[in-house]
Amino acid sequence: MHDYLKQQIEQALKSMAPDIEIPEITIEKPRSPEHGDAATNVALTLAKILKDNPRSIAGKIAGHIDVSSGYISSVEVAGPGFINFRFSGTWLKDRLESAFHAGRDYGKGRHLEGKKVQVEFVSANPTGPLTVGHGRNAVLGDTIARLLEWTGADVQREYYFNNAGRQMRVLAESVRARYLQSIGHDTDFPEGGYEGLYITEIAKKVREQHGDQLLGEEHLHVFRKAAEEGIFEDIKRTLARMNITMDTFFNENTLYEDGSIDKIIELLREKGLIYEQDGATWFKTTTFGKEKDTVLIKSSGEPTYRLPDIAYHINKLERGFDLAIDIFGADHIATYPDVVAGVQACGLDSSRIDVIVYQFVTIVKDGKPFKMSTRKANFVTLDELMDEVGADVTRFFFLMRAPGTHLEFDINEAKQAGEKNPVFYLQYAHARIQSIMRKVRNHYDFTGATPDFALLTHEAEVTLIKRLLEFPEMVTQTAMQREPHKLITYLNDLATAFHKFYHDCRILGEEEPLARARTELLTVTANVLANGLGILGITAPDRM
């Protein structure tokens, strides 16, 4: 419909002022329903170019709009020079019919059809259980992946990890220390070691498997492996609880083994973007507008994490993804430009990389900000949170807000939130509809009849229909902007429209044609709610 209006306006302008350059025409849904179903501000933007007052221009454009299709019921000039359009009942009826026939596919788009997209997220190194801090990353990544799937993309979810660094050695040493302690050896806990209880659990398992034989230093790799496997198992289980399944796990180490790292150094050296100084290898990031050059290989011979990051992103693009999305916490905000610069310097199209930076979650406990550290083990795990409030509320909580805003997570409040959480408002709407459906099936026999949506003229019905018709565009828009919280806002509005309908209109007791039309209106509503909640990774219960 918006495209149709754009065309109409464009044609009107061409016949009015053939010589001018036509600006981009934007159609938007007015905030207030008094201003119609769609509006444009072209007349305002053209005032200067045409040297005429906006209302007069708007009037002329309005006069050129062709309403013979029967889909537009009114065109009027309002305010300082807006043109407001109202959609006709015929249009609503036609669109609702097609939504009804689309069934559970209603809302699926083709914007990214045929595109291969990768979303990389979580990517926490296996040093401990996932914390509430990782939650926002995990849920954002998975929901964006779901959104992209709904726009037709072929999406892969990838988890990137490093199991080789100093961190992992300290982790192994921590497990070993607990192991030795458990068999009565007096040993020092490693400096800066991991103190969590899960370390003791892993040590216990090692002992069950290997007995008391692993006394010497040379057995460290056994502890390392046990730690990594145990922790990954935990992480996967936590993700599964949240409705998240990764497609691939990518080990940073592969990049060293297959020579990618060396290849990139060579490539950058050929381009003259690399030099040696003080025994280290530097990347001339100043050529990309950075204040300082960046070290890629330390004087110790070890690469910094930027080098594998660049190699990793090149690897992604070489795997043929049209789009590679990263979900990063605010701490990466300064480093990803280096990666993008590196990718570009190596001759790849860095516009295929899209980075979503979300702000950190501030954990508040007992009214005070709470600093977490995996090493010190004073963290709140995602599992603990889900034990308290459930997976649905957990996902919903992280998705409610725009990624770019600082999010305050009050543990105590989230724990009590339970029944007062806004997610129940959406789920309740779905359950209510299903309950009506069960009753309707006992009172009517609709087989064979086709619904006549033209009977739906009550204000509450019309409002609900209009909401439902926004869904497909909402999905596309939310997916392209990668801002899932907008979908929540939409679903909330939809649920409100439904609850209002429920209050004003009844089905049981009505004549069959109207009952039928209303029932199928609710079928579409339930589909949209279930689809929307599905995208958010939240269940749509039939009973509550």
Added chain:
RNA sequence: GCGCCCGUAGCUCAACCGGAUAGAGCAACUGCCUUCUAAGCAGUAGGUUACAGGUUCGAGUCCUGUCGGGCGUACCA
């Protein structure tokens, strides 16, 4: 010091990349259950969009400065 993000109702946050009267939820107050789930509906109250300038037909949104909070700013990951 410098860079990035944020500052909107008592609290948590929206506002469709510059549009019309800044909106929801929670908390407070007032009504509505003999009829499809009251986990709901209707209503009241709550704002100088941190502050000061600027850009223009029009600013919560863009620019400059100030204040406040977060994150970076390492040959740590």
